Amino acid sequence: MSEQEKIVTACLIIIGNEILSGRTQDANLGFLGRRLNEEGVRLAEVRVLPDSMEVLVPAVQEVSRRFDYVFTTGGIGPTHDDITVDCIAAAFEVPVIEHPEARRILEEYYGDGLTPARLRMARAPSGASLVPNPVSGAPGLRIENVYIFAGVPRIMQAQFDAIAHELSGGAPLLSESIAVSLPESVVAGGLAEIQLQHGNVEIGSYPFQKGGRFGTTLVVRSVDGQALRAASEDIVALVTALGGDLDSSVA
């Protein structure tokens, strides 16, 4: 694997009891997985963790060492249960300060409505830089390789778009999806052989059911476009030999 093909990795930490309790469905993982890949960064792990300093501090310390980038979502609002800034400051062993530029942004955004609660959103780990929030004022933060984003998807997405150019990605992972009208177990044997023959692609197999019939979506992934095409061609040949159809109606 050449220098240019090194894999750059990221970890997402989704912070919030409301996700763990099943009350709220996370909507950030999918967006981040797709957008990171476009930037050549592989989302390699996601953790959903409670609003607990005891849990968050060691987790942030661990993943910020293991991955090139860490993103957190949630826990940065004006209420007592918003403890992300405190946890990340503790993880990097720096104090929490009031960030002067964040305060200025909040003053401009809220005017006379800048209550003490809202001013909490100017708090930052010492040494952090700001991530613009074009949606609702209160900025995100970056310290070392950790980006602190809002949990609200619209805000989080705007924050990601604002910093995407900062990321140093590797080669983006290319992928091709092939939906076939055969159950997984029928393609399994041939597929395992194709995987063995194409070491530099990763072949995933995902069953689906549609109108009472079982089918399989085969996803081929690689940083090497030529290798991707070669493996995909072998898969199409396998499916045809097995009497299956390529079901182009399933993306």
Place this chain on the structure above:
Amino acid sequence: MSEQEKIVTACLIIIGNEILSGRTQDANLGFLGRRLNEEGVRLAEVRVLPDSMEVLVPAVQEVSRRFDYVFTTGGIGPTHDDITVDCIAAAFEVPVIEHPEARRILEEYYGDGLTPARLRMARAPSGASLVPNPVSGAPGLRIENVYIFAGVPRIMQAQFDAIAHELSGGAPLLSESIAVSLPESVVAGGLAEIQLQHGNVEIGSYPFQKGGRFGTTLVVRSVDGQALRAASEDIVALVTALGGDLDSSVA
């Protein structure tokens, strides 16, 4: 906190590159979070991990020590990328065997259609017991405190329902949601005080936007029903004093 109120915890490991890449949205977290709570078990952490033995083995070892129960979803089908059984066997340092009862179930379910690929689904870590799969034959597994479930939500849910009675839960976490017509920052100060006064409840604050107006859902959680009601009453009094409405149209 009395003996009966000890907190029983669980960790969910969602296995699959397709979730990390953003191709597929997980639909098991919410179900498991809600159902575990009904059984008195707190979903305390979720990890989404790739189809990689190198990653999964140490993760399973870590979380099976840290939590009372571990659930895995995904990676138990008939194809080469289904490596969950191998990873969990390796985590517990036991061999993978063909489970005789699992084989019998597959023989009955598939009849003459039991291909070598499908027979892979009879593989189990040595010492594992079976979890019934009323939907599609291939059983789930349990070894020590780890339950191995399918990734397909309908199957996973049936498997959970089949084993729910085995779980030894603590007191279920009760909760009350109060939707108010005030932005988070307006309730923040009073809410922090209420949280301080009610140490045995956990108050979460979740902003929402509806028809262009900002509101907040306040969620009070406790294993103690009386404490829950007392805190909820204080919150209702706070909202009323601040001139807010209780928005009963938001669950």
